[in-house]
Amino acid sequence: MGRWEPDARGRMLAAALELFAEVGYEKTTASDIATRAGVTERTFFRHFADKREVLFVGPNPLDETVTKAIAAADEGATPLQMVLAGVREAAVGLDAVRSREQAAERARIIDTTPALRERELLKMATMTIAAQVALAERGVGEPTAGLASHSAVAVFVTAFSRWVSGATDLSLPECVDEAAAALRALT
Amino acid sequence: MGRWEPDARGRMLAAALELFAEVGYEKTTASDIATRAGVTERTFFRHFADKREVLFVGPNPLDETVTKAIAAADEGATPLQMVLAGVREAAVGLDAVRSREQAAERARIIDTTPALRERELLKMATMTIAAQVALAERGVGEPTAGLASHSAVAVFVTAFSRWVSGATDLSLPECVDEAAAALRALT
Numbered sequence: 001m002g003r004w005e006p007d008a009r010g011r012m013l014a015a016a017l018e019l020f021a022e023v024g025y026e027k028t029t030a031s032d033i034a035t036r037a038g039v040t041e042r043t044f045f046r047h048f049a050d051k052r053e054v055l056f057v058g059p060n061p062l063d064e065t066v067t068k069a070i071a072a073a074d075e076g077a078t079p080l081q082m083v084l085a086g087v088r089e090a091a092v093g094l095d096a097v098r099s100r101e102q103a104a105e106r107a108r109i110i111d112t113t114p115a116l117r118e119r120e121l122l123k124m125a126t127m128t129i130a131a132q133v134a135l136a137e138r139g140v141g142e143p144t145a146g147l148a149s150h151s152a153v154a155v156f157v158t159a160f161s162r163w164v165s166g167a168t169d170l171s172l173p174e175c176v177d178e179a180a181a182a183l184r185a186l187t
Numbered sequence: 188m189g190r191w192e193p194d195a196r197g198r199m200l201a202a203a204l205e206l207f208a209e210v211g212y213e214k215t216t217a218s219d220i221a222t223r224a225g226v227t228e229r230t231f232f233r234h235f236a237d238k239r240e241v242l243f244v245g246p247n248p249l250d251e252t253v254t255k256a257i258a259a260a261d262e263g264a265t266p267l268q269m270v271l272a273g274v275r276e277a278a279v280g281l282d283a284v285r286s287r288e289q290a291a292e293r294a295r296i297i298d299t300t301p302a303l304r305e306r307e308l309l310k311m312a313t314m315t316i317a318a319q320v321a322l323a324e325r326g327v328g329e330p331t332a333g334l335a336s337h338s339a340v341a342v343f344v345t346a347f348s349r350w351v352s353g354a355t356d357l358s359l360p361e362c363v364d365e366a367a368a369a370l371r372a373l374t
Contacts (some may be wrong), residue, residue, distance in 0.1 A: 147366060183374065
């Protein structure tokens with residue numbers, strides 16, 4: 001970067017969301033996004049491998065947040081409680097860096113673009129596997145580790161959908177609490 | 188097809204698994220698979236859109252099986268019980284058409300090929316959404332419908348992994364029962 005640009009990533013995300021909505025994902029290039037964001041193409045590629053990654057690279061990778069939370073969980077916590085603590089922390093982190101409006105616009109574009117949808121599913125699968133590995137390191141065996149991880153990520157995905165739907169005034173972490181309560185009521 | 192070939196699909200699946208293992212997924216063509224299976228290329232494309240689909244097209248689509256089971260579930264069943272009945276039925280169907288060895292080989296190739304992994308995730312996501320829609324038609328609201336669907340599909344995925352792992356002698360439907368019990372014990 002020619003100079004320190006503290007919010008270059010935020011501007012590139014905003015520019016990408018605008019362009020994907022205006023001209024479509026397929027027709028937008030990395031160069032278009034850089035121009036709209038007021039950065040050079042070189043700056044773009046220092047931050048992101050391609051235009052798709054603009055929507056997926058964040059300051060706090062979800063899988064790392066979840067891994068750390070599980071490693072730090074109380075001895076007395078159940079496997080599900082450990083992963084839920086992790087996804088709640090991921091929700092707190094996301095809530096701090098992204099507005100609901102921006103998250104809703106991102107979700108709308110992802111849901112209507114198959115290549116982005118597959119990438120989003122992969123992101124959730126990566127978070128699930130990270131949780132499984134972290135639980136194994138806490139001595140939790142299968143199938144419990146897998147089920148706890150999948151269920152907690154399901155809580156995250158459900159909470160996220162509800163948050164961006166506009167059907168509630170709850171914050172993202174509060175939506176996680178609501179979905180976790182619904183999970184407990186299921187069985 | 189020039190004549191009725193009852194097991195053409197099974198032969199193409201077996202041929203694809205062999206070739207993907209021998210020369211790799213990228214280097215195998217639809218024509219190679221057809222030749223190895225003893226069918227014409229034209230027959231191949233009557234059954235599958237491309238070489239990837241050989242691993243994903245089955246006689247009983249999982250999402251349809253789950254949808255039907257939810258529609259037919261008892262009034263008194265909980266949302267989770269409805270979807271679990273669906274994934275168990277999907278497991279019974281799969282158990283009948285695929286050997287554990289073939290399923291394990293398929294899983295091994297999918298896990299090591301990113302394009303196939305994304306397709307497999309999409310297949311599971313499609314089953315989840317089908318269950319959500321079927322539950323909505325039974326009057327189940329969100330977030331319960333989403334959580335029940337995600338959790339039951341997690342049971343299916345966990346059971347499938349355990350079945351192909353060779354760590355147990357249980358059948359696939361029995362692995363589903365085991366994973367469902369582990370899910371109930373989580374909360």
